[in-house]
Amino acid sequence: xxxxxxxxxxxxxxxxxxxxxxxxxxxxxxxxxxxxxxxxxxxxxxxxxxxxxxxxxxxxxxxxxxxxxxxxxxxxxxxxxxxxxxxxxxxxxxxxxxxxxxxxxxxxxxxxxxxxxxxxxxxxxxxxxxxxxxxxxxxxxxxxx
Numbered sequence: 291x292x293x294x295x296x297x298x299x300x301x302x303x304x305x306x307x308x309x310x311x312x313x314x315x316x317x318x319x320x321x322x323x324x325x326x327x328x329x330x331x332x333x334x335x336x337x338x339x340x341x342x343x344x345x346x347x348x349x350x351x352x353x354x355x356x357x358x359x360x361x362x363x364x365x366x367x368x369x370x371x372x373x374x375x376x377x378x379x380x381x382x383x384x385x386x387x388x389x390x391x392x393x394x395x396x397x398x399x400x401x402x403x404x405x406x407x408x409x410x411x412x413x414x415x416x417x418x419x420x421x422x423x424x425x426x427x428x429x430x431x432x433x434x435x
Contacts, residue, residue: 293371300336303329304378308385308410315389315399326386333379337372344368381413388420397427 307325314320344366352363364370385406392402401423409416 293367296336296340297371297374300333300375300378303332304382307382308406311382311385311389311406312403315393315402321386321389325382326390330379330383333375333382337375337379340368340372340375344372377413381409381416384413384417385409388417392420392424395424395428397424401427 307329310317310320310325347366348369349362349365351359352365353359354363364373388402388405388409389399391397392399397420402420405416405420405423407416408419
């Protein structure tokens with residue numbers, strides 16, 4: 291299977307999880323099983339395979355000790371793809387946590403959807419947005435009591 295096909299399949303699989311989080315937030319099987327475990331684990335298997343089968347092609351100066359070393363690693367297409375699907379798996383996992391946590395804290399799903407979109411596009415920013423919204427909801431409810 292070529293890298294473009296792996297890229298496309300991994301992205302499509304992640305998108306299924308994101309759609310489930312947006313449109314089926316009350317379905318525990320979707321949020322806590324499919325989006326949190328099944329899809330990220332399938333993507334993780336692909337990640338591990340890509341990294342183990344291609345790390346020997348990394349340039350000698352590649353590594354994790356500096357920005358230049360990390361940049362060098364990503365000159366290998368398979369390792370770049372591994373980095374991308376790393377984001378797909380972790381951002382989806384965080385998205386599923388956001389949906390579960392929003393249910394625990396009774397945050398309206400309409401407030402959560404923009405956080406999910408932001409997590410999908412810019413992971414940590416979406417997590418931060420959700421935490422800020424959750425705390426604002428908590429403070430509002432405390433004030434209303």
